[in-house]
Amino acid sequence: VSTLLGQSTPNVRILLPERTRLLQGQLVDLVLEVRNAKAVTGLTVTAGSNDITANFGTPAAADLDCAGGSNLVIRANLQSFDTPGTVKLTASMSADGTSVTDSRDIEVRAFQLPADGTRRNVVLFIGDAMGTAYRDAARLVSRAIVDSNGKNSLREGFFDNLLEMDKMPVSGMSMTYGSDSVVPDSANTGSSWATGNKTFLASVNSFADGTDCKWRFNGQTNTTTLQYMLDNPRVENLWQYLKRRFGYRTGIVTTADVTDATPAVEGAYSAYRQARAEIARQYLENPMLGGQPAFDVILGGGLDQFVSAGRKDSRNLVQEFQSKGYQFAGSATDLKNNGYAWRVLGLFRGNPTAAANSSGLAASDSNMTVAYDKLGLSRPASESVPNAIGSYTDQPMLDLMTQKAIDYLSGGFGSPGFILMVEGASIDKESHPNNAAGTIWDTIEFDKAVGVARAWAAKRNPKDTLVVVTADHDQSMSVIGVSNIPDTEYLDRSKNVQASWSTARGQQAVTVFGDSYTNARAGLPWINASGNGDFSASRVNTGAQYSPGTFALTQTADAPATDTYVTYSGFPGYSLDSKTGYPTNTAKSGVMLRRLAVGFRTGDHTGTSVPVTAEGPGSFLFTGYMDQTDIFFKMATSLTGDTADGDKFVDTVLTNSRYPKTPGK
Amino acid sequence: MRKLQPWGALLLAALPLFCEGGENRKVQEILRFTLQETPEEIAKLIGRPSHVDDSVPGYQSWQYEPPPEENGDDNSAPAWFVCLRTGTRQVVSITRNFDKPQDVDALFPMAQTMAHHWPSPTDRQFSVRVRRISEDALLLGMGTAKAGERTSQLILIRRSALKTFLPWLAEQIE
Numbered sequence: 001v002s003t004l005l006g007q008s009t010p011n012v013r014i015l016l017p018e019r020t021r022l023l024q025g026q027l028v029d030l031v032l033e034v035r036n037a038k039a040v041t042g043l044t045v046t047a048g049s050n051d052i053t054a055n056f057g058t059p060a061a062a063d064l065d066c067a068g069g070s071n072l073v074i075r076a077n078l079q080s081f082d083t084p085g086t087v088k089l090t091a092s093m094s095a096d097g098t099s100v101t102d103s104r105d106i107e108v109r110a111f112q113l114p115a116d117g118t119r120r121n122v123v124l125f126i127g128d129a130m131g132t133a134y135r136d137a138a139r140l141v142s143r144a145i146v147d148s149n150g151k152n153s154l155r156e157g158f159f160d161n162l163l164e165m166d167k168m169p170v171s172g173m174s175m176t177y178g179s180d181s182v183v184p185d186s187a188n189t190g191s192s193w194a195t196g197n198k199t200f201l202a203s204v205n206s207f208a209d210g211t212d213c214k215w216r217f218n219g220q221t222n223t224t225t226l227q228y229m230l231d232n233p234r235v236e237n238l239w240q241y242l243k244r245r246f247g248y249r250t251g252i253v254t255t256a257d258v259t260d261a262t263p264a265v266e267g268a269y270s271a272y273r274q275a276r277a278e279i280a281r282q283y284l285e286n287p288m289l290g291g292q293p294a295f296d297v298i299l300g301g302g303l304d305q306f307v308s309a310g311r312k313d314s315r316n317l318v319q320e321f322q323s324k325g326y327q328f329a330g331s332a333t334d335l336k337n338n339g340y341a342w343r344v345l346g347l348f349r350g351n352p353t354a355a356a357n358s359s360g361l362a363a364s365d366s367n368m369t370v371a372y373d374k375l376g377l378s379r380p381a382s383e384s385v386p387n388a389i390g391s392y393t394d395q396p397m398l399d400l401m402t403q404k405a406i407d408y409l410s411g412g413f414g415s416p417g418f419i420l421m422v423e424g425a426s427i428d429k430e431s432h433p434n435n436a437a438g439t440i441w442d443t444i445e446f447d448k449a450v451g452v453a454r455a456w457a458a459k460r461n462p463k464d465t466l467v468v469v470t471a472d473h474d475q476s477m478s479v480i481g482v483s484n485i486p487d488t489e490y491l492d493r494s495k496n497v498q499a500s501w502s503t504a505r506g507q508q509a510v511t512v513f514g515d516s517y518t519n520a521r522a523g524l525p526w527i528n529a530s531g532n533g534d535f536s537a538s539r540v541n542t543g544a545q546y547s548p549g550t551f552a553l554t555q556t557a558d559a560p561a562t563d564t565y566v567t568y569s570g571f572p573g574y575s576l577d578s579k580t581g582y583p584t585n586t587a588k589s590g591v592m593l594r595r596l597a598v599g600f601r602t603g604d605h606t607g608t609s610v611p612v613t614a615e616g617p618g619s620f621l622f623t624g625y626m627d628q629t630d631i632f633f634k635m636a637t638s639l640t641g642d643t644a645d646g647d648k649f650v651d652t653v654l655t656n657s658r659y660p661k662t663p664g665k
Numbered sequence: 666m667r668k669l670q671p672w673g674a675l676l677l678a679a680l681p682l683f684c685e686g687g688e689n690r691k692v693q694e695i696l697r698f699t700l701q702e703t704p705e706e707i708a709k710l711i712g713r714p715s716h717v718d719d720s721v722p723g724y725q726s727w728q729y730e731p732p733p734e735e736n737g738d739d740n741s742a743p744a745w746f747v748c749l750r751t752g753t754r755q756v757v758s759i760t761r762n763f764d765k766p767q768d769v770d771a772l773f774p775m776a777q778t779m780a781h782h783w784p785s786p787t788d789r790q791f792s793v794r795v796r797r798i799s800e801d802a803l804l805l806g807m808g809t810a811k812a813g814e815r816t817s818q819l820i821l822i823r824r825s826a827l828k829t830f831l832p833w834l835a836e837q838i839e
Binding site for chain 1: 760
């Protein structure tokens with residue numbers, strides 16, 4: 001009965017999460033949805049003791065929940081709360097003669113920059129999908145280097161030299177759940193650390209609303225439904241907040257398309273991450289900044305989203321950025337040789353032909369080539385090479401992009417402070433297809449970029465730069481041992497083993513690979529992520545949807561995992577390419593390279609918490625288990641300058657010999 | 666290997682449509698569906714969804730990951746969306762997303778196909794090829810106006826649902 005009443009009687013809902021947390025002055029759209037009413041009178045909205053009714057526009061009719069009927073939406077865009085504390089937001093009105101009300105308790109946190117005019121910086125590193133095992137794998141490959149005398153830098157279980165991110169003094173763990181699921185994606189996790197608030201899968205800095213049913217539930221994502229992706233309540237991210245209120249300089253560096261989800265959360269607002277053309281436009285004309293550009297520095301892939309041929313609106317955003325004073329870089333050589341510029345747009349990879357896709361929302365992704373392939377390392381012939389170099393033969397490595405971004409942001413006229421996000425994107429993108437070497441070498445590339453920022457920050461006096469390294473979410477890779485396969489015996493990925501099982505649900509079949517440099521598959525069979533949509537006879541029974549149930553192994557002849565790695569014996573040992581500074585992945589003649597063995601349980605994200613490491617002023621805040629949204633507030637707190645007590649404690653722990661030190665750190 | 670009998674009846678029912686012209690099996694698959702299926706029949710046809718979104722009252726969205734041969738990371742839209750009305754358990758629409766644009770001309774014989782344009786026939790910002798499949802089922806080739814134009818999205822939708830989900834198209838068709 002109550003459900004029926006709820007559906008038919010007027011009601012109002014404030015579209016903010018139950019646990020909304022904001023910095024003072026942080027912008028947010030206040031949106032009221034009134035269901036089952038044709039008209040409202042007597043609207044009153046209060047924030048604490050302040051009447052903010054006048055900020056709201058005229059009620060507009062809307063089809064909420066795709067249910068028809070009479071509904072209204074009342075908006076007050078880009079509002080903020082200036083007084084710290086808990087603010088009770090209350091909306092009340094008469095809807096078709098019925099009194100309705102809703103309220104939210106909003107936590108507003110104080111934020112002020114140091115009164116003495118000093119400004120701190122933040123460099124946030126996001127290793128996309130870089131859970132604990134990914135850090136471990138990068139360490140076990142790049143810090144297990146055998147020198148010309150046969151001495152391994154990983155001996156007796158200790159490393160001579162840990163990863164750059166290992167050396168950061170403060171560690172914690174971040175829980176990455178979205179507002180609608182345990183397993184998140186890069187958009188809603190990015191929204192968490194960029195805005196301090198959780199949202200739903202695929203959403204960029206936008207909360208759910210009643211028109212999401214127009215596209216989220218049926219997949220009808222295209223130009224005609226874009227309006228429903230952009231009408232969600234937006235919440236300002238830290239990049240725009242700092243630029244708008246305090247003149248901070250802002251930047252993004254990524255090995256992905258720069259409109260991919262992780263960079264998008266620093267500069268755009270869209271409930272659907274794949275509205276790439278719109279995201280690129282918002283980089284140029286940001287809604288939080290009165291239509292001014294979101295960033296001073298943009299470096300990465302994604303040229304197609306910015307050129308006329310890749311956009312339905314035929315705008316040439318590269319030229320438009322240039323007309324606003326941005327220096328353009330299209331190659332590593334440009335990036336190295338161009339002189340200092342106040343604002344820089346560097347787009348280092350596109351597709352051979354740029355074209356808007358049929359949805360009208362985007363051009364095809366053009367992520368930068370992954371580190372493994374930029375370095376020219378060998379892959380098994382059967383392993384696909386995503387984002388192959390093609391004609392983009394002069395792409396910068398991530399450490400160069402990071403160094404240049406810091407130089408651009410910190411230099412020039414005075415030092416207003418800067419905030420920079422650096423993403424190692426293909427840790428995730430190579431993990432989806434279970435390309436172990438691709439994902440591990442990308443993590444190594446990422447760590448070198450961390451080293452660049454740490455070295456720069458270490459030279460600052462006073463120490464004014466916080467460096468934070470974390471992941472948006474995890475994926476399913478595990479470190480399972482050491483590979484004992486000689487190069488000559490690697491399995492071809494196309495010659496995988498089709499193992500079958502008899503279960504109570506019928507005969508089951510799974511695909512088990514035993515292939516790929518550095519990669520022996522997990523002891524548990526890798527279950528082909530999907531047979532969905534492929535109705536050919538050879539595939540109908542290979543999907544994960546058939547896997548639940550108790551397996552009774554009836555076929556033991558093919559057990560590739562046990563043939564390809566050892567669990568409890570030995571260490572990996574790689575050679576270093578002195579030219580590149582990266583480990584090589586091929587054995588020397590007559591020598592069996594002992595590679596790290598990793599396994600993947602799925603080709604998807606997981607809901608496992610991810611590590612956070614931090615260094616610099618305010619780093620002590622990043623200890624312990626935290627929610628991912630806390631990262632936003634911890635970064636903000638570090639910028640206030642009010643961290644002296646904790647910083648002194650961390651310095652003491654690091655410098656006083658009374659306290660133990662980890663070998664290699 | 667698992668036998669195919671559980672969906673045999675449905676298969677036979679859809680066979681005439683499924684077999685017509687064209688070699689691209691991937692795009693033909695959508696014609697296996699009639700929108701008259703129950704949720705259980707959908708599950709028998711393509712398995713259980715990898716993601717179910719039921720955060721809006723009245724609807725449930727079943728979403729399926731792309732097959733391995735299609736580029737599947739979290740940038741890829743689910744390969745299949747099945748939109749259900751929870752009250753009636755009626756299938757409202759089925760959407761197939763492709764990682765790369767597909768030639769769908771075989772699904773849209775010229776004599777049975779109309780092109781419509783958003784927001785209006787004179788201001789063509791977005792186009793859709795529309796083919797009537799049955800009394801209450803329309804097949805839509807999104808972002809395409811004529812033969813030769815490829816699409817990354819096919820939608821099978823109840824005509825009666827157009828007014829809710831694509832009102833501009835409902836208006837033009839009516």
